[in-house]
Amino acid sequence: MAVPIMKQGDVLIASLQEALTDRALIQLRDELSERVGRFRCRAVIIDVTALDVVDSFASRTIRGIAYTAKLRGARTVVVGIQPDVAFAMVELGLTLDGVDTALDLEEGLALAGVVIRGGRSDAR
Amino acid sequence: MADLKQARIAQLLPHEMEIDDEEIARRKEFLEFRDEDAEVLRGLGEIARKYAEPVIEEFYRHILSFQETKAFFRDPKVLERVKRLQKEYFLRLTEGDYGREYVADRLKIGTVHERINLAPKWYLGMYSHYLRLVANRLLEAFPNEPARAFSSFLTLTKLVFLDIGLAVDTYLYARESTMRKQQEAIRELSTPVLQIRDRLLLLPIIGIIDTHRARLITDGLLHSIRDTRAKVVVMDVTGVATIDTKVANHLIQTVTAARLMGAYVIVTGLSSDVAQALVGLGLDLAKLNTAGDLQGGIEEAERLLGYRIVRGAEVAPTSPE
Numbered sequence: 001m002a003v004p005i006m007k008q009g010d011v012l013i014a015s016l017q018e019a020l021t022d023r024a025l026i027q028l029r030d031e032l033s034e035r036v037g038r039f040r041c042r043a044v045i046i047d048v049t050a051l052d053v054v055d056s057f058a059s060r061t062i063r064g065i066a067y068t069a070k071l072r073g074a075r076t077v078v079v080g081i082q083p084d085v086a087f088a089m090v091e092l093g094l095t096l097d098g099v100d101t102a103l104d105l106e107e108g109l110a111l112a113g114v115v116i117r118g119g120r121s122d123a124r
Numbered sequence: 125m126a127d128l129k130q131a132r133i134a135q136l137l138p139h140e141m142e143i144d145d146e147e148i149a150r151r152k153e154f155l156e157f158r159d160e161d162a163e164v165l166r167g168l169g170e171i172a173r174k175y176a177e178p179v180i181e182e183f184y185r186h187i188l189s190f191q192e193t194k195a196f197f198r199d200p201k202v203l204e205r206v207k208r209l210q211k212e213y214f215l216r217l218t219e220g221d222y223g224r225e226y227v228a229d230r231l232k233i234g235t236v237h238e239r240i241n242l243a244p245k246w247y248l249g250m251y252s253h254y255l256r257l258v259a260n261r262l263l264e265a266f267p268n269e270p271a272r273a274f275s276s277f278l279t280l281t282k283l284v285f286l287d288i289g290l291a292v293d294t295y296l297y298a299r300e301s302t303m304r305k306q307q308e309a310i311r312e313l314s315t316p317v318l319q320i321r322d323r324l325l326l327l328p329i330i331g332i333i334d335t336h337r338a339r340l341i342t343d344g345l346l347h348s349i350r351d352t353r354a355k356v357v358v359m360d361v362t363g364v365a366t367i368d369t370k371v372a373n374h375l376i377q378t379v380t381a382a383r384l385m386g387a388y389v390i391v392t393g394l395s396s397d398v399a400q401a402l403v404g405l406g407l408d409l410a411k412l413n414t415a416g417d418l419q420g421g422i423e424e425a426e427r428l429l430g431y432r433i434v435r436g437a438e439v440a441p442t443s444p445e
Contacts, residue, residue, distance in 0.1 A: 079386065083346030086384040090342075090377045095384070102386035103353055111386075 003028045007039060011112055012074075013105070015047040025061040032065055036072045043112035044069045047105055049080030059094035066099040076100065079108035137231045138224070141297050143290070148227055151289065157222075157282040164279045166220030168262075175261045176214050179254075180207055186253050193246050217283060230287050234294025244295060251288060255281065315341050317348040324425050325354045325387075330363030338374035342381055349387045356425040357382055360418045362393030369405050379412060388428065389413065392421035 002024065006013045012035055014028060032044055046062060048054065054062075066076035077100045081089070089095070102108040138144070152158075184207060187193045197203040213233075216226070237247055259277050266273040315337070318326045327345055348354065361367075361375070379389045392415045394402070402409060415421035426433060 078384075081384045081386075083343065083350055083385065086346055086381040087339075087342055089384060090381040095380045101384050103350070103355075104386075107353075107355075107386055 003031075005031060005035060007035075007041075008109075010040065010042040011045060011109065012036065012039070012041050012043070013045045013047065015050075017050050019051060019053055019055075020058065022057055022061075025058060029061055029065050029068065033068045033072060036069050036074045041074045044074050044076045045105065045108045045112060046076065046078045047080050047108070048078060048085070049082070049104065052082065052085060054081070054085055054089055054094065056092060056094055059089060059092075059096060063096055063099055066096075075112060077102050077108040077111050080104050135228070137235065137294070138228050141231065141293060143227060143231070143293075145224060148224065151286060152222075155282045155286055157286060161279045161282060162220045162222060164276060165218045165283065167218075168276060168280075169215075169218040169220075171261070171265045172215055172218040175258075175265075176211050179257050179261060180211050180214065182257055183210070183250075183254055187250060193250070196240060196242060217280065222283065222286070227290060230290040231294050234291035235298060237291065238295050238298040244292060247291065248288070251284065255284060315344050317344050319348075319352050319354070320358075320422070321426070321429070321431065323353060323355045323429055324422075325349065325352060325357045326422075327357055327359045328363065329359065329361050333364065333371045333374055335370070335374070338371075338378065342374075342378045345378060346381055346385060349382060349385050354387050356428050357387050357389045358415075358418070358421040358425050359389055359391050360393045360421065361391060361398070362395070362418065364398065367398045367401055369407070372402055372405060372407050376407065376411060383411075390415050390421045390424055392416070392418045 003014050003016055003020065005028075006015070012032060014032060020028070035041065036044060044065065046065065062078060066078075069076045078096060079102045081101065100111060102111045184197075184203070188197065197206065216229075258280065259273075262273040262277050263270065266276075310331070316328070318328070320326045325345070325348055327341070329341065333341070345357065349357070359375075359378070364371070367375075375391070379391070382389045390413050394414060415424050423433075
C-alpha cells in the first residue's frame, strides 16, 4: 500500500497507517525526495502515530529519508512515536540520531516552523 | 477469623511452593525413602504410643532450659497446646501414610515457626535432641536386637530429613515472599513523575536502579509525556548514590526514548563522584543534556519553554496594564 503524502503549505506530511513492507518504505523515500525538490518544500513530517511497531529497516529508512531531505533542503520531523514503540526502539538501539522528533502532528508543524493561522508563514 | 485465614493460606502453600505429588515423590526418591520404610515405621506404632509421653516431656524440659527457646512458651496455655501437637506429630511419624496431606501439615508447621520467628538454628538443634531421645528409646525397646533398633532409627531419619527439608523450604519461601513484597512496595513508591508547569515534568530518581526499575521509570515517564504533552523533562538524580555502566545505560536509554517522543530531557544533580564515574566508564555522554543542580535544570527548562519568572514585588507597578 502506498503512503498518502499531503502537502500543507511548504510542508509535506506523510502519515503511516500500518506497518509498511520494505518495498513500500523505499517507495515512500523516493517519492518524498522527489516531491521535496518539486514543491520546494521546507519540511517533511512523518507521522507514525498509528504504528505499534517500528523495526530496524523502518527506522533506518526513516533516517535515510531525513538525511536525503536535508540534502535537498528540507528538515524532517518524525511525530507520534508511542511510548511502547519508543521503549522498544531504544532497546533495539534504534535511536533515530540526528532526526528531529515531536509528540504529535501539531507539535511537529510548530517545530517545522509552520504557523497555521490563515495561510503561509514568512517564507516567501 | 484469623485462624480461618491461616488455614486457607496453609492450604494454598503446597501449590504456591510448587510441591506437588511428583515433587514429593522425587524428594522421597532422593532420600531413598521407599514403601518398605513406610512399613517399618508403621511397625513402630506401638512403641511410639508407649514412649510418646516421656519423650515429649523430656524434649520440652530441654527446650525450657534455654532462655532463647523458653521465650516462645511464656504462656502455659501455648505450651500445653504445642505439647499436644508435638505428641500428634510423634505418633503421626509412625502412621505409614506420608503423602500430600502429611506434607501440607509439615509446611504449615514451617510457616508457624517462621511467623513466630523461631530461627532455624533452634529448630534444627531441637530436632537433633529429639532424634537422640528417640534413638535411646528404640534401643530400650529392642534390648536384644541393637541392629534392628539401628535400622529402624535410620529409616526414621529419612522421614525426619524429609520433614526438615520441607520446613526449611517454608522458611526460605516465607522470607522470599516478604522480600518480594517489600521490593514491590519500594518500586511503587519510588517512580513518581511530577508535572511542575504546563509541559514541564520532573522525574526525581532515588535509590538503586536495576533493570526492572529502570523499565518502570522509563515506562512511567513515556506515558506521562504523552498524557501531559510534556516538552521538557527534568530528571534529577541527586538521590542516586552510585552509577555503574548498567545504570548509566539505563539513564541514557530513558533520555533517548523520551527524545523519540519529542521531549527534551535535562539531567540534573550528578554529583562529583557520579560524574567522574561516568567519564571513567567511557560512555557516549554527548546525548545527555545536563545542568548542575535541580534549580539550574528547572531554570533551563523554563527558559526553553519560554517562561520568564519575575518576583511579584518587581512586577507589581506595571501589572495593571
